[in-house]
Amino acid sequence: MSIGNEWQQELIFPPAPEFTAQANAGDASIYATAADDYEAFWASWADRLEWFTPYNTVLEWNPPHAKWFLGGTLNVSYNCVDRHLSTHRRDKTAIVFEGEPGDTRSLTYAELSVEVNRFANVLKKLGINKGDRVTLYMPMTPEAAIAMLACTRVGAVHSVVFGGFSAESLRERSNDSGAKLIITADGYWRRGHIVPLKKTTDEAVAGCPTVENVIVLQRIGVDAGITMVEGRDHWWHDLVAGVSDECPAEPMDAEDPLFILYTSGSTGKPKGILHTTAGYLTGVTATTNYVFDIKDTDLYWCTADVGWITGHSYVVYGPLANGATVFMYEGSPDWGRTVGEGAGAAPGPNRARLWDIIERHKVTILYTAPTLIRSCMKWGEVYPQKHDISSLRLLGSVGEPINPEAWLWYHEFIGGKNCPIVDTWWQTETGAIMISPLPGITNTKPGSATKPFPGICAEIVDEQGNPVKDGQKGILVIRKPWPSMLRTLWGNDERYKQVYWSKFEGLYFPGDGAVRDDDGDFWLLGRVDDIMLVAGHNISTMEMESSLVEHAAVAEAAVIGKSHEIKGQAPVAFVIIREGYGPAAGDTEAADKLRAELKEFVAHKLGAICRPDDIILSAELPKTRSGKIMRRLLRDVAEGRVMGDTTTLADPAVVASLREKYSSDES
Ligand code: WT7
Numbered sequence: 001m002s003i004g005n006e007w008q009q010e011l012i013f014p015p016a017p018e019f020t021a022q023a024n025a026g027d028a029s030i031y032a033t034a035a036d037d038y039e040a041f042w043a044s045w046a047d048r049l050e051w052f053t054p055y056n057t058v059l060e061w062n063p064p065h066a067k068w069f070l071g072g073t074l075n076v077s078y079n080c081v082d083r084h085l086s087t088h089r090r091d092k093t094a095i096v097f098e099g100e101p102g103d104t105r106s107l108t109y110a111e112l113s114v115e116v117n118r119f120a121n122v123l124k125k126l127g128i129n130k131g132d133r134v135t136l137y138m139p140m141t142p143e144a145a146i147a148m149l150a151c152t153r154v155g156a157v158h159s160v161v162f163g164g165f166s167a168e169s170l171r172e173r174s175n176d177s178g179a180k181l182i183i184t185a186d187g188y189w190r191r192g193h194i195v196p197l198k199k200t201t202d203e204a205v206a207g208c209p210t211v212e213n214v215i216v217l218q219r220i221g222v223d224a225g226i227t228m229v230e231g232r233d234h235w236w237h238d239l240v241a242g243v244s245d246e247c248p249a250e251p252m253d254a255e256d257p258l259f260i261l262y263t264s265g266s267t268g269k270p271k272g273i274l275h276t277t278a279g280y281l282t283g284v285t286a287t288t289n290y291v292f293d294i295k296d297t298d299l300y301w302c303t304a305d306v307g308w309i310t311g312h313s314y315v316v317y318g319p320l321a322n323g324a325t326v327f328m329y330e331g332s333p334d335w336g337r338t339v340g341e342g343a344g345a346a347p348g349p350n351r352a353r354l355w356d357i358i359e360r361h362k363v364t365i366l367y368t369a370p371t372l373i374r375s376c377m378k379w380g381e382v383y384p385q386k387h388d389i390s391s392l393r394l395l396g397s398v399g400e401p402i403n404p405e406a407w408l409w410y411h412e413f414i415g416g417k418n419c420p421i422v423d424t425w426w427q428t429e430t431g432a433i434m435i436s437p438l439p440g441i442t443n444t445k446p447g448s449a450t451k452p453f454p455g456i457c458a459e460i461v462d463e464q465g466n467p468v469k470d471g472q473k474g475i476l477v478i479r480k481p482w483p484s485m486l487r488t489l490w491g492n493d494e495r496y497k498q499v500y501w502s503k504f505e506g507l508y509f510p511g512d513g514a515v516r517d518d519d520g521d522f523w524l525l526g527r528v529d530d531i532m533l534v535a536g537h538n539i540s541t542m543e544m545e546s547s548l549v550e551h552a553a554v555a556e557a558a559v560i561g562k563s564h565e566i567k568g569q570a571p572v573a574f575v576i577i578r579e580g581y582g583p584a585a586g587d588t589e590a591a592d593k594l595r596a597e598l599k600e601f602v603a604h605k606l607g608a609i610c611r612p613d614d615i616i617l618s619a620e621l622p623k624t625r626s627g628k629i630m631r632r633l634l635r636d637v638a639e640g641r642v643m644g645d646t647t648t649l650a651d652p653a654v655v656a657s658l659r660e661k662y663s664s665d666e667s
Helices: 017-022 031-035 038-046 076-085 109-125 142-154 167-177 198-206 235-239 277-291 309-321 353-361 370-379 405-412 493-501 541-549 586-605 631-638 653-665
Strands: 057-062 063-071 093-098 106-109 134-136 157-160 180-186 189-190 192-193 213-217 233-236 257-263 271-276 298-304 324-330 367-369 393-397 422-423 458-461 474-478 512-516 522-527 531-536 537-540 554-564 569-577 615-616
Touching: 031 038, 038 057, 038 063, 038 277, 038 631, 057 493, 063 277, 076 109, 076 142, 076 277, 076 309, 093 109, 093 142, 093 353, 093 569, 106 109, 109 142, 109 189, 109 235, 134 142, 142 257, 142 324, 157 167, 167 257, 167 271, 167 586, 180 198, 180 257, 198 213, 233 235, 257 277, 257 309, 257 405, 271 277, 298 309, 298 353, 324 353, 367 458, 370 405, 393 405, 393 522, 458 512, 522 531, 531 554, 537 541, 541 554, 541 569, 541 586, 554 631, 569 586, 569 631, 586 615, 615 653, 631 653
Parallel strands: 093 324, 134 157, 134 180, 157 257, 180 213, 213 233, 298 324, 298 367, 367 393, 393 422, 531 569, 569 615
Antiparallel strands: 057 063, 093 106, 189 192, 257 271, 458 474, 474 512, 512 522, 531 537, 554 569
């Protein structure tokens, strides 16, 4: 190993021989085989799916447009459900659910099949046909998976909107996709409160001309206090009561749209990432099998919400395609059944909820996010130590770079020092895991996502697109197409080309910085664009700025992500107040009120996860002479650093005054 390479970690954790002996991927030669002929590698995974008609062409690549497994037809719900019914998995548990109040439910594959078939018939009854778009705004209950699978069964394109998003976000996304139907619930439980999904849906649908019907799942009951609109709103349970439990799975072309999922763009509106049928299913099937080493004996728990790509690929499609048993939970990790008070105990604050669940259900694989691991670390190991979590055999991390301290804590206190950790780098756009250890093969290092998955050609280049030497920081790119890659942005192919393929000719640009060490291991360095990773959620600084300037008092806004111990990054907004709206000098009460109002304004517009941590009311923003806001300097101010280079500033005094402001305004 070379000396002086700051990315080279000396800490190396080789896989345990016992793990390797039983691993789905235990032989390192798969890397060479896949590199030799990546099309053949992916085809071998596609061949594990059940096809109605076999494909005849593995890949057609007209950069930047890829088509995989052409000529084939298949159905995703058939592959995730029906396929298992003629095997030993028929009566195997598919989904185990635990709600915040402590209610539990489980469904076998046979039972899941009945629910999916019925709900697919409901969709048909409401006039949903192949190619129609359906918005899901759902709680984390089995019905979220059932609704997704039912859409795929009839060939409808689902667009799941995270249940924490605002009415405006829901409206914008439903309108962009042209959804005919919204599926929601009366609400769900989170930290003792009801999140009013239906009320928010009502607010959104008022501005959604294409939406004809709303299906409402009853999760809460009378307490939800909702009203049903005659002719438009239907209870889920009423609709399924009257339909058959057999609905033939629609044969879909390999490249037929499967789902749209919106993600933040660095400029303008959210981007509707489009995934298609066969390639996506192939990618998530392969990665779930190899990275999570899924076995029939596992109880697999990915803590992500179905509103994110992680929930799509690794709560629903990847695990079910592998016939796994999946655990799903409602609520939050620090609120649940109170320990030691029995099953009937009222839920309340409980920082041991995850460990309590793992102990009672005997979870074997846990896949979660660094932000959550850091919170648990802050709360202390006393919480996991109260529980027997020795059923765990594999741990995963996703969403942002995991800092070595958090990795080591996860390894020691959750993994009991004998669970491999897979730090998985990927994106909404990539559909499936791209860089990750294979737990039976790879030497892991705290903080490194290690190696590209077999068949994935990842490289690091400089600003000109030339490969950099190992040890040198650069920009991550993907050189060859892969089956689960996004196909385009819904309704905006130009933007697809511009965002992902225009930075470097013929190379996919994910927007992340990276460096590779001498062992060929990748270390991800965070975003190189204007996207923040707040608690692992991708949030656009632009989107927050546009929403701030919609407030009457705001003339101009600049948002940056400042480093945050738990969340990774936290949004901080610097705003210039319009003349006549600002609090009088020295009136701190009025200033506090305005800051609180602006925070609320953004949270209402974009959803609570976009609420700025700090708002700095300012007279000016640091700008270059060409008028570009110097975010780097704002970051310096927010993080209390010594000022960076200010030589290109139009007015260097601005930063000094901002710094002064920041220390007084910080709340
Ligand atoms: C961005 C994608 C993939 C599902 C969750 C987020 C960052 C994700 C890692 C990781 C370092 C990571 C990247 C990426 N990211 N996983 N293991 N190490 N960074 O999906 O919302 O599409 O965000 O999350 O910056 O580009 P997303």
